[in-house]
Amino acid sequence: MLSNYIQVSLEHYLILSAIIFTIGMMGVLMRKNILVMLMGIELMLNGVNLSFVAFSYYTGNLNGQIMVFFVMTVAAAEAGVGLALAVTIFKKFKTINIQFFEKLKG
Amino acid sequence: MDMTTILFYILAIAIVVFSLGVVMTANPIFSALFLALTMVTLAFVYFLLNAPFIAGVQLIVYAGAVVVLFVMVMMLFDLKQEKEAFTKGKFTGFLKIASAGWLCGLIAGAIYMSTEMVVSGNQILDVNKASTKILAKELFSNYVFAFEALGILLLLIAVGAVSISRIKGGTHAK
Amino acid sequence: MGTDFFEISINFVKMVAIFLLMVQLVPALVWVERRGSAFIQNRFGPNRVGPLGLTQLLADAIKFIFKEEFIPSHTRKFLFYAAPVMSLIPGALAFGSIPLSLPFHVEAFELFGQTMGPYRFAFQSFEMNVGIVFVLGISSLGAYGMLTAGWASVNKYSVFGALRASAQMISYELALGLSIVGILMIYGTFDFADMIAYQTGPLTFTWLGSEMTIPFLPNWGIFYQPLGALLLFIAMFAETNRAPFDLPEAEAELVAGYHTEYGGLKMNMFYIGEYGHMMVASALMTTFYFGGYNLPFVEPETINEILLAAGFSATKASLLTSFTFFLVLFTKLLIFLWIFIWVRWTLPRFRYDQLMDLGWKKLLPWALGNTIVTAVVIFVMKTWS
Numbered sequence: 281m282l283s284n285y286i287q288v289s290l291e292h293y294l295i296l297s298a299i300i301f302t303i304g305m306m307g308v309l310m311r312k313n314i315l316v317m318l319m320g321i322e323l324m325l326n327g328v329n330l331s332f333v334a335f336s337y338y339t340g341n342l343n344g345q346i347m348v349f350f351v352m353t354v355a356a357a358e359a360g361v362g363l364a365l366a367v368t369i370f371k372k373f374k375t376i377n378i379q380f381f382e383k384l385k386g
Numbered sequence: 387m388d389m390t391t392i393l394f395y396i397l398a399i400a401i402v403v404f405s406l407g408v409v410m411t412a413n414p415i416f417s418a419l420f421l422a423l424t425m426v427t428l429a430f431v432y433f434l435l436n437a438p439f440i441a442g443v444q445l446i447v448y449a450g451a452v453v454v455l456f457v458m459v460m461m462l463f464d465l466k467q468e469k470e471a472f473t474k475g476k477f478t479g480f481l482k483i484a485s486a487g488w489l490c491g492l493i494a495g496a497i498y499m500s501t502e503m504v505v506s507g508n509q510i511l512d513v514n515k516a517s518t519k520i521l522a523k524e525l526f527s528n529y530v531f532a533f534e535a536l537g538i539l540l541l542l543i544a545v546g547a548v549s550i551s552r553i554k555g556g557t558h559a560k
Numbered sequence: 561m562g563t564d565f566f567e568i569s570i571n572f573v574k575m576v577a578i579f580l581l582m583v584q585l586v587p588a589l590v591w592v593e594r595r596g597s598a599f600i601q602n603r604f605g606p607n608r609v610g611p612l613g614l615t616q617l618l619a620d621a622i623k624f625i626f627k628e629e630f631i632p633s634h635t636r637k638f639l640f641y642a643a644p645v646m647s648l649i650p651g652a653l654a655f656g657s658i659p660l661s662l663p664f665h666v667e668a669f670e671l672f673g674q675t676m677g678p679y680r681f682a683f684q685s686f687e688m689n690v691g692i693v694f695v696l697g698i699s700s701l702g703a704y705g706m707l708t709a710g711w712a713s714v715n716k717y718s719v720f721g722a723l724r725a726s727a728q729m730i731s732y733e734l735a736l737g738l739s740i741v742g743i744l745m746i747y748g749t750f751d752f753a754d755m756i757a758y759q760t761g762p763l764t765f766t767w768l769g770s771e772m773t774i775p776f777l778p779n780w781g782i783f784y785q786p787l788g789a790l791l792l793f794i795a796m797f798a799e800t801n802r803a804p805f806d807l808p809e810a811e812a813e814l815v816a817g818y819h820t821e822y823g824g825l826k827m828n829m830f831y832i833g834e835y836g837h838m839m840v841a842s843a844l845m846t847t848f849y850f851g852g853y854n855l856p857f858v859e860p861e862t863i864n865e866i867l868l869a870a871g872f873s874a875t876k877a878s879l880l881t882s883f884t885f886f887l888v889l890f891t892k893l894l895i896f897l898w899i900f901i902w903v904r905w906t907l908p909r910f911r912y913d914q915l916m917d918l919g920w921k922k923l924l925p926w927a928l929g930n931t932i933v934t935a936v937v938i939f940v941m942k943t944w945s
Contacts, residue, residue: 288394291497293435296398298493300405300424302486307409309482315460316414319421322452323405326428329444337435342521345440346529352447353536357543359452363459364547370463415711419639422704429697438690439750445697446737451730454703458726461711461719518690518750 293334301327314369314376318362325355393434400427418456425449439518566676575656575685582655586835587617589897596898597905627824632713635821639712644822644829647705651836654695656685658843659752661853661886662860664878682753683882691752692744692844696737699799699840703729705833706801706808706818713821721817724912725801725808731919732798738927739791742934743781743848755781756852760859766941778856781849787930789849791923796841798919800834803904807912842896846889853889860885 300323307320329348336344370376404427407420425448432441525533591606591614598605606613631640661683668678688694703726710722747755763777765784782789798805809817819830846852860881867877910918 286391288391292394292398293431294497295494296401298490298497299402301493302490303402303405303409305489306483306486309486310409310479313414315456316408316417319408319417319456322421322448323408323424326425326448330428330431333432333435333437333440336437342524345437345521346525348437348440349443349525350529350532350536352443353540356447356452357539359455360543360547361550363455364550367459367462367551376463419704419708422701426701438688439693442690442693442697446693446700446733450697450700450703450733454700454707454726454730457704457707457711458723461707461723519748 290334290338293338294331297327297331297334299327300324300330312377314366314378315363317378318359318366321362322355322359325351390434394431397427397431397434401431415457415460418453418460421456422449422453425453439521564676566671567679567681570679570681574681574683578656578660578685579652582652582836582839583832585839586832587621589835589838589901590620590831591617592898593901593904596901600902600905624825624828629825630823632821634714636712636714639708640821641826643705643709643712644826644833645705646708647702647833648829648836650698650700650702650705651833651840654698654840655836655843657688657691657694657698657752658840658847659684659687659756659852660843660889661882663753664882665875666878667874669875683886687753688751690750692740692750695840695844696733699837700729700733702833702837705830709822709830710818713818715821717814717816718818718820721808721814721820724814725818728798728801728805728807728915728919731916732795732923735791735919735923735927736795736799738924738931739788739795740848741927741931742788743785745931745934745938746781746784752847752852755847756854759851760854762857778851778854780851780854785849785930785934787926788934789845791927791930792848793845794918795923796845797900797903798915800837800841800900802834802838802900804907804909805915806904806909807915810909838897838900839893842893842900843889845896846892850892853885855885855888 304320304323304325304327307323308317311317311320329351332344332348332351334344336342336348366376401424404420404424408417408424411417411420425444429441429444429449432438432444594616595605595607595613597603606616609616609619631637659682663680663682666679666681669676706725706729707722710718710720710725744750747758749755749758759779759781761779763774763779763783765772777783801808808814809819814820819827822830863884864877864881867880868874872880
């Protein structure tokens, strides 16, 4: 029956999180701009967070929310370092397109 | 169809559209604004899942700090609309999309096959049990080592970010 | 939202009324600001249009609405339109989640032959059990309004203003968040209503295992955390982008900052957003440190009993009690708004490096020290007794 599938359950949240994760991965694979690639990583982390929170809700266990808390901290740290690197790269190469600094040598 | 179901579908569609916007728009500033919208919508999904504190932290950390930093950095660069926003190569592009789709299908299949054994017999998180106080007690008793380790990580990151941006060619070059 | 038609409609009316209260307070504040600045600087201010220049507001509003809508041709149209709305919404949402008075009760009554059960309505747009986290999160979204406004109007001054504004907001958010941690540890809750309930009665605390009561002082947060109150107050000024922290719109350097290209109603929406932020800041100050809607030494029950004795029905008495305490909160709010205006017209603007030094090198360490000292004191008190 269709109505069984419409009623929201854990699967719905997990599939939504899988879709977000995949879209983020596509962003990392397909884009050339290093900042957009960082954004793709943020999207992937968010997809994982959503699955943690959904598991925590449907199993009545708070550990998932604590993991989300940790993931958020690590994501903020990752964004900080990534942006600092992006600023440095931009000052050196005058571009943030990833194909122009393959050499890793100033 | 109750209220939660309708809200979930609206929010889910919005999230998918916004996150596609992050990846598909050629202008990186629009990407960042779409990312902010995605974060805010996800925060509302967390409210649906009885995690109001996580939702608040999502708003403060992601939408309020991380994405604002992204937007600021992009304004500093003054980027133009990119002509070649995506990687070249039709075949590799197709391969990438196909592999991403394959991964998504794999995850969905795995979810469909396995959730019944994970969830069976457990109860839904109740609002009183999910209070911030209990979360904090758990965080500062069972997870206190991880919490301290995160503190050290943040300190390292702060020092590292400052030292990276101060080297020659950084924002404060002398 | 509610379970039946009556509850949903009352909640909806409440939401609209609180939003309108916020928006309608803005012209009054503009008048106070203009007259007040004139008073401070020994001028007259607008005094020609109507008594005390009060109808000047009406004239201004009409001018704002009927002004020709002008958009420079080089702007990014969609974001240019979206930015004023984006700066208005966070203030409105944050203000809606702050309790403005006691909840009021409606007794069971008959409507169209049906008994409508007793109701309880909170005096705020919506209730959040993580009040302060939500308010901080939502008001941090205010940076997007400025950033998009600056970037969409393709103008160097605007972009500079936007960058300054967002850098300032991010820097001071840290100090703001840390300055309230101490008082949050004392209250032990994120919920505004619980915080205000904690601050009733005379000043009572446990000192070395014995309970102390100081009968002539109210149990307000400022007596526990004077340093936290001061830090929050300074950080709030920076968050609202008002003088002496109005670097984003410094006239001498940046024309008008991020809203250089805006005019008419869109400009007005930026104004409403700014004043909305001021109101949220004042409401947070009162809720955290000045007892919220509490009137010192007057219990809500006594007022309710007086009203009941005067012959009002239970519903009306409860409603009137709520309204009395709303007036108390409103008075405190107005005092803080006046301090905002007073400071703006008294102090000169900071230089940019001074601003960053104040945020990172002074406010942040002091707030951290305050947090640690408070934690140690609470720990000692708990283990001692």
